[in-house]
Amino acid sequence: MIPSSGLSSSVLPLFLVTLIASGLSGILYLHPRIPLGFVRVHIKIVAIPPLISLVVFAIIEHNGITGLFYLDSLAWLMAFFVLTIGLIIQRFSVRYLMGDRSYRKYFALFTFTTGAASVTWLSGDFRLMLLFWGLTLIGLILLIRLNKVWKIANEAAKGSGRLFMLSWVSLLLATTWLYQVTGHWQFSLSLTDEGLYQIGLWERTGINLLIVLAVIIPAAQWPFQRWLIESVVAPTPVSAIMHAGLVNAGGIMLARFSPLFNGDIASIILLMFATISVLIGSGISLVQVDYKRQLVGSTIGQMGFMLIQCALGAYIAAIIHLILHGLFKATLFLQAGSVVSSFSQPSLVREKPSNVWIMVGRVLGLVLGTAFWFMEPGDGYQLISAIILGWSLSISWTQLVALGKGRIVRIAGISILGGATVFYFFIHNLFYEWLHTSVYTSVQPPMPVVIIVLSLLLFGSSLGTWAVRNRSSGSFAVLYLWLLRLGEAKPRSVESHPNYLKQYLP
Structure with a gap:
């Protein structure tokens, strides 16, 4: 009988092959000679990786390390969550975006982005995580400017791209600094008690501050919230995956680097920025009349509370929060078209x-x-x-x-x-x-x-x-x-x- 950790390692190649197959399916769909109906075949191929990740997550009991990958229950859970949300949204988009001139490109980019995000959270090596997190951010930028002939979409993509670059470079500096001190690129080696003992007080504070900066930007926390507000020009399914599976990535990233945080000045700064963001996000959602911007304000506030949980050391609670919030927010975005009809109904007098x-x-x-x-x-x-x-x-x-x-x-x-x-x-x-x-x-x-x-x-x-x-x-x-x-x-x-x-x- 194969141990659960061995099973996780043995299934990883199959998972990666099916993930590559779903990406190749999206690339194939870009060819104009491929019939539009092929999208349904593509959806079936995309459904295989989340199914594999679910099976492994249900069986795994122990953490496993395979080369550049760290295969614990959190990694498989997040891979399953991101890929499943992506599958549901792609299935929804088959009819929703029919007739859009970027119809084929949308499915290819969407598959690429969610696939890269899933590998990010399976990574056990800083370099692999940096590579695939960067690819995820690039995919998100391209999805925002999906309609590239629209000047506003291009402006929103440029603004997001500049901030994402700052976030990615900050994470690059933090992980490189961590490697210079501990001598290891792997999470399992650099974040052990022995590795952490080599990090001085000021070095730890500097690394933590860089990680905090890398986290609060994609989470749209104050004062970096404007990129998410401007991203509402993207198609609604893009907003759904953005709010459900990518904006909340800060909770997972902080959970991975959690041994570094010990209630120091970086945790306090994260706590203050997140608290301000909760208040600002709640206020924005109350004063906006545009439905998607109301949801954006709500997301800013919810991500702020998730980061408060992380700053207080409640990482499991933050993971629960980001998953439930992702499911809830994706549902609200996908049913955004029904808001107009709901306003036309007479309100009940209580x-x-x-x-x-x-x-x-x-x-x-x-x-x-x-x-x-x-x-x-x-x-x-x-x-x-x-x-x-x-x-x-x-x-x-x-x-x-x-x-x-x-x-x-x-x-x-x-x-x-x-x-x-x-x-x-x-x-x-x-x-x-x-x-x-x-x-x-x-x-x-x-x-x-x-x-x-x-x-x-x-x-x-x-x-x-x-x-x-x-x-x-x-x-x-x-x-x-x-x-x-x-x-x-x-x-x-x-x-x-x-x-x-x-x-x-x-």
Whole structure:
């Protein structure tokens, strides 16, 4: 019987062959003599690599190292996730993009980008990771400028390309510096206790700061959020894979480099930038009227919270967050076309909620948050999670129960909340069982820093509540216009009347 780690190593060549076959299928589809119907064959070929990664992930129990690859459960999980999301979006695009002049090129680039991303997370060598992460970013840039005759798409691609280059060079410097100190290019050798012992305090801080810079740019964190805002000119399926499988790459990257982070100044800086991004992203999503920009603002905020989890050492929670967020955000983008019809439906008039039911929800939220906090009272992440869980339960209770009309509606609301709670804890425990041997838990920043972050989040929430109740004030107007400005693209990336459409006119 083959051990799980041996199975992982033996299946790797088959996985890579099927990945190459899916890429060759995309290249073949570029030829104009290949019928358009071949895309369905291409989709079937693309479905093979995620199926293999799922089988290996379901069986693997131990970490395995094969040459340049580090084949643990996290690597196979992320390969399966990225390739599966890519498969679903490509299948959706078969009809969605039919008739687009870049139809053939789209499938080739999409397959190339998701394939390169999957190899990135299977990499156990810094050089291999750098190569394929760079190829992933190049593929993303080309997807953004898919309609290259449109000036705005070209501008968005150029802006993204400059920032991606800065991010990639920062990662290159960090890994090269790490190699110079430890003498190893492999994760499994350079990030051991022996390798980390060779890194001085200032060297570790410098490497960590470079990694933080490399992470916050593709995650569209403040002040680098504008590239994601301008990328909405890309086709909606491109936005779906961008938000679901590529923007959230920072969580995986930080999990891989987690032994380096020990609550030092780099972790604190990451925590502050992520906290600011949560507030800004939430504000942008509230003031924008464009649906895709609302989703962009939401992604900025969600990625900020994911990076807060990483900065607090909760890497497994961050992995859970990025996967669930990816599934949720991909769904929202793919159903973006139904938003117009939903606005045309008459809104339901709800009665004023009962104060008694609202108070019950707040008490339940307080009890849940307190109980969750007492499970690990010295843990900074536990404190933030306790407050967020309690607040979420209170809000959900108000929406699903307190605002419900009649006993049946309230019972249904309570049932939904109960089911969601069970599902949350089930998923949480399942992922911890899968990833506890693959993800390192680093030291958290000092508790005073955590309290400052928590205070900023509470201040932002209070400010939002105040703004909603004082819309006629001058302060609200200033805040609204500032958030609106943050959520707008640069003037050269905006075109009121797309000139490229003139070529289709008689």
